[in-house]
Amino acid sequence: MAVNYHNIIKIEPGKRGGKPCILGMRITVYDVLSYLASGMTYEEILDDFPYLTPEDILACINYIQFC
Numbered sequence: 001m002a003v004n005y006h007n008i009i010k011i012e013p014g015k016r017g018g019k020p021c022i023l024g025m026r027i028t029v030y031d032v033l034s035y036l037a038s039g040m041t042y043e044e045i046l047d048d049f050p051y052l053t054p055e056d057i058l059a060c061i062n063y064i065q066f067c
Contacts, residue, residue: 005066008059020063022056032060 009020009029019028027049035045042057 003055003058003062005059005063008056009063020067022052022059025051027052029060029063032057033064036061 008023010023011018011020015021016026016028019030021028022032032045032052035048036057040048042054045057046052046054
């Protein structure tokens, strides 16, 4: 499933050192990808971070693929 990351991932100077974050949050693309790389499933991430959506996770994956 393709998700347009342009509407979800933003870089804001002064927020998390200018790293790309999920809009309105302080969680970075790197954070989400690290959780996935450590073996966490989408469901586990969503349980631990209920403010995230499946689209947020997919946007992080798409961001890293296309940037």
